[in-house]
Amino acid sequence: MGWGSAGRTIFDPVARALIDAGASDEIKYDTLDGLICTLQGEDWDTEEDSLDLFLDDPAIVRAFAHRGITKET
Structure with missing residues (x-):
């Protein structure tokens, strides 16, 4: 369970x-980027929900992408 x-x-x-x-x-x-990595290590399973909140911030979108979370369009 995540x-x-x-x-x-x-x-x-x-x-x-x-x-x-x-x-x-x-x-x-x-x-x-470091926080995403740490949370994923603790089985964070709602990364996409957080990404959705910050799609207008390129640095945050880049950090998610670096950790394998991208927005499918």
């Missing part, structure tokens, strides 16, 4: 805080 709440309780608030703080794309990518 970890469904990791997005709304961990990833999404961290990503939103980085955006709100005006973090550079490099900082967002580096921080969130």
Whole structure:
């Protein structure tokens, strides 16, 4: 069984805080790439839901893609 709440309780608030703080794309990518990796290691299974929330941020989309999560169009 996967970890469904990791997005709304961990990833999404961290990503939103980085955006709100005006973090550079490099900082967002580096921080969130590592966080995605860690959460996936803990069986995060709702990555796509979080990706959907941040599709307008190229650095975040790139971090997800680096970890194998992309949006099918």
